[in-house]
Structure formats: C-alpha cells, structure tokens
Amino acid sequence: MYKRHASFVLGFHGCTKDIGEQVIIGSSSMKSSANDYDWLGPGIYFWENSPERASQFASEAVDKDPKTTKGVIKDPFVVGAVIDLGLCFNLLDSGALAELKAAHEFLDKALLASGAKPPRNLSGPDRRARFLDCAVIKTMQELRVQQGLPAYDTVRGAFWEGGELYPGAGFSEKGHVQIAVVNPKSILGYFKPIK
Template sequence: MRYDRQVIGYHACERAVADRLLGGDAFRPSQNEWDWLGAGVYFWEFGHQRAYDWAQQWPRLKGKESAIVGGVLQLGNCLDLLDTDHTRRLAQFANGLVERGAAVPANVGTIRRGDCFLVNRYCESCAEQGAPFDTVRGLFQEGDPLIAGSEIRLENHIQVVVRRPPAIVGLFRPRGFTAWGAPVAPEHDVGQAESNG
C-alpha cells in the first residue's frame, strides 16, 4: 500500500555514528539474519525514549556513548504489518514457500531468523515484480505487563525499516536530550494539573 504521509522515527546508535549521519554520511542498512523486519535501516516510530533505552541496553554499544538520530520518513510503498491486507498476503506467500519445501529458520526468543527470512524473501519477490517496498512497518509487544494480567506492555513500540534510502527525507538531533547523553529532566510533571490560581 502506498502511503503519502510521513512519520517521525528515531534511530539508535553510538554518538560517533550519529555525528557522521548528521554530517551527511549515508546509513549502513542492517543485514543481520535475525533482524525482526528484514534488512534495512531501523527506526522507532514516534518513540525517542524507547530508541534511547535500546541504545543504552544494546550489548554492542556498552562502553560507548549512546545517541539517537531523529528522521522524517516518507512511508511510500510500505509493507505495513499493522494492515491485515498485508499480513494476509505475507502469510499466503510464507505458506507457499513452506509448501514448496523452503527451509524457513525458526525464531528463538528475540532472535527472529524466521521472520527476517520471510520478510526479506517477500520484499525481494515484490521487487522482482516491479513493486519494491520503500519501508516495512510492524508493531511489537515487549516488556513487562502494566499489572498482572494486562496485555499492555511497558516497551510496546512500532518499528519502521527503511529499505530504500530516499524514504529518509531528513535527519535531526532530537530536543529534550543533553548533548548526546541522558534525557533532560522535565521542568514539571505534565501529569499534575496546573492551577490557574
């Protein structure tokens, strides 16, 4: 489905990489065989805090200064896995692969080789038919529940993966963060009602 709309995304990385990206260097698309939504450049949609938390926790960034880079993303021709039309087509494609004897890797916890394989193969197939995807978008439930029995998780998020570089319209350094360090504390609690006197 083609979306003529933009979203704001946040890319987690180390500070040196952020400086290079904001200086005009190109992104290096992730090509890991376990990437949740296949190959591309990953952003958290409207999720700067989740992106920063991930940058802090990601083992490869330990010992390095974490950063996030904001991006304006044009979804364009988007494989939107929040749209049942897309999930049904992907399921049909995946079942066809299995019926033809394709060896689909298994997902193990957060190592999602199977999902990565299926998304990549589907995107490649669509590109071969002249309809390449610019982006892939998916929703993920992560983290502990709010309370016992709740289906709302503390780290729920939407990821957008850019497969074609022109989908990244522009980059920026997010406000609300120190030079590249921890988030700036808010001046007041926005959850507390303000009195008009």
Template sequence: MGNNYDRALQWANDKKRRGDIKNPAVVGAVLYLGYCCDFLDTRYINLLASYFKMMEERHKMLGKILPQNKDLSYDRHKDKILRHLDCAVIEFMHAEIYDQIKADMTAGRFSQLKIFDSTRGVFTEGGPAFAGAGLFEKSHIQICIRNPNVIQGFFMPRKEVDFVRRMEVQELPKTMKTTW
C-alpha cells in the first residue's frame, strides 16, 4: 500500500467486512525490490502478455476454461477487484520461468532467464477522485515479494504528523523571526 497508512487500513477493514480477516491492522516493511517484474514498465507488460498467450493455448489444448477477473457484488464501480485471471497469468509466468531455468540447469546449460525477486503493478480502483478526473479514489500500487530475502525489515507505522499545523502552533523564538 505504499506510504498510505489510511488506505492500507481501509483495505484491511474491507477484508474484515467480507469475513476474510478478524483483526485488521497495518504493518510497515522496508523493501529492496531486487530483480523486479515491474508492470509499470512496458517490457514486463509485454512479457506477461506473451505468457498469457502460452497459458491460453495450454488451456485450450486441455479443454480448460481460463479464470476470469470478477466484480464484488457490492462494488458499484465494477473494478474487477477479484483478479483471478491476472493472478493466474502472473503465477503461470513465474512457474514457467522457474521450470525453464531448472531444465537448463539439469541439461548443464546456462539459462538466459532469471527468477524474479518481486512483482509490482498499479491498480486503478474506486470512482473518479473528482468530476472528470483520471485519478481514482482507491488507486494503488501492489507489490508481491517472491524472495523473502529482499525484505529489509518490518516496523509499526505511526500516523503522519500534520507538519503545517504543528508549525503554526509552535512559537518561533524572537531571534529566529525574520522580516522580508
């Protein structure tokens, strides 16, 4: 959830309302994304699209139906919040890369492929922030850590200080006041 404590807590409270969790909370983490499959970068979107085609062909050959992204019944914005297809394609890509690396190593070959440490993507969600906006109320970046070694540490986040209000309340010493 990035640096947005309030949005992270809102997400956790939504999960509680759906019965997915009992005690909503927010924990912070310091991350080094390492080798990141970054869906904010066109090359990784194109990479994922190629794995989607491979997955789609495999499903057709096996007579299987692809998972679908779905709306939550109460989501008035129809954001396809349940991203079953997206998740399946991403997991398929990671599994295929791992299997190919393993096959290369077993055959004594050098692999051109590398296992991703993390995955990052942006998700637009919620209604427009204001009339005519291209920004949405609940847009966020999601990060999936695949290699736990890139987690540098955890912390309990604190609520942000209203710095401007704090500065207005404090009285500056007379020696520090300046007139322009």
C-alpha cells in the first residue's frame, strides 16, 4: 500500500564526459546495467542526492578501479536526473525486506532442489560483487510477475561502503543511498549539475 512514492528525487550518475553530454542533450540515453553482480539488480544506477559521490566514483574508475564500469571513463562527468520513484522497492522499508527475505527462501529451495550452487557476495568487506543479492532481487521481480503483481519501477537501498568514517564509527567513508531505475520512464529528465 505504501510502496508508491509521491515525490521526485534527484539522482546522479558518474560516467565519461562525452556520453554524459549526449544524454543531457537527448541524443543518447542511459543504458541499463545487467551484470549478475549488480547489488540492486538490473537497472540504471544513480546516487540519490549526491553529485559528489557520483563524481568520486567516476574519478576512481579512471584512477584506480576501471573494472567498476562497463566502459572506460577518460574524462569524469556527472549527469543529474529527475526520478519519479513510482512503485519503489525500498530496501529501507521493513515490508520490502520481508519480501526480499521470502524471495531468498524461494531461491534457496529452488537451488537446493536442482543441486545448483548458490551465488555468493564477493569482493572484500564492501562486498561490491553482489552475486547473491542480485539473484535474490531478480527472483523477487520474477515472483511478482508470476503472481500477477505490478513490476517495481525503481529499487532503492543504502550501501555502507569504505572504511570507518572515524575510529569506532558506525558510519562509513562512502555510505550512500543508491537507486536502480528499472523502468526508464521513471526518469523524467536529465540535467548538468551546478558545481
């Protein structure tokens, strides 16, 4: 009942400048990520209300971590987007967490019955390669289709990334809220953020 959001949010996407400029003027569109390790499942990824984090991501993809993106980021750039969350699978909501847990139980039983090995989240303490989480999100979306329920337009979650912000902190250096836009019609427009 409370899964439909009645407000817009601003999202920010780190990319290479030539692609970002094409998206802003409308000569190109953003592509959905469909890696089997995408932590919120398939979608177009944005940092909610954080152009700084999007810029940091794009810059780090050039300097240190080129495996983080599909393409090569030569000239870091940030694209802003106005997003209507619509029917949102909000992982900060207890109802969504219960739905996700049920999807995991379904997937776990199906894998056990087939003898297949379950996917695991990998890649250090941040678990940036989220094979298990991606599989569970996909399962949840498939179960909704099978049950005749509407598909989610967006998936939203908090991610605690990086080391402790300060010694003993419960906050992380790169903590953020991220949105995966599943339905591209939820993106109402793009813009170049003001610096």
